Amino acid sequence: DIQMTQSPSSLSASVGDRVTITCQASQDISNYLNWYQQKPGKAPKLLIYDASNLETGVPSRFSGSGSGTDFTFTISSLQPEDIATYYCQQYDNLLPYTFGQGTKLEIK
Amino acid sequence: QVQLQESGPGLVKPSETLSLTCAVSGYSISSGYYWGWIRQPPGKGLEWIGSIYHSGSTYYNPSLKSRVTISVDTSKNQFSLKLSSVTAADTAVYYCARGRGGSPAPFDPWGQGTLVTVSS
Secondary structure (H helix, E strand, C coil): CCCEEEECCEEEECCCCCEEEEEEECCCCCCCEEEEEECCCCCCEEEEECCCEECCCCCCCEEEEEECCEEEEEECCCCHHHCEEEEEEECCCCCCCEECCCEEEEEC | CCEEEEECCCEECCCCCEEEEEEEECCCHHHCCEEEEEEECCCCCCEEEEEEECCCCEEECCCCCCCEEEEEECCCCEEEEEECCCCHHHCEEEEEEEECCCCCCCEEEECCCEEEEECC
16 A cells, blocks of 8 residues: 655644645655545545646645645635644555544634 | 435444445436545545445445445435444544545545444
8 A cells, every 4th residue: 555644744834824734645745645524423624636637626825835745735824714633545456545644723 | 506415324333234325315326426435534544435326336335344344225315334343443433434436435425424322
């Protein structure tokens, strides 16, 4: 299996802060990397697909970058409604598709 | 707007078979896309279970492959999950989701999820 290592596992930041989460794959996955947001009691929501493409309707303060094994997810200016757990997910040809362990984002 | 809704028993006994259905509205399954199942144990992360193409081709997580069957019923516009020989480790919220574009992933949109507890 391709292991996805996300860091940090939790993060506390202030409104307006720039927030960065990283995700490292155990092998080259090109740009087959997605980012999801999950609010408590809700299903995950796709934010970024193929490493850097913003899903339609998602605010532009969210962005993603990277390729190969190292990926970054950024919120340029944290808003109160961004409180959630964020997951990366790879979908390289090698099954299974796997998720990172999640990053729980809280407001300071 | 595509919407997915999971349904099925919320309690399953150990060693029995878990059966869930995902009803799709706003889109005809027979028109295309992959359709998948993902689960999340309480307080834990996400695990992809498997996906099915509208034509019936399936892709399963190798760790679950011996116990999983995913099928599609285009006449009812729904797809189903069966997981056999369940144990307490299979207790989770089970989500159904559509694959985006011509691939099983990324997953978008998702159903709201249904909690399945394995207990006697």
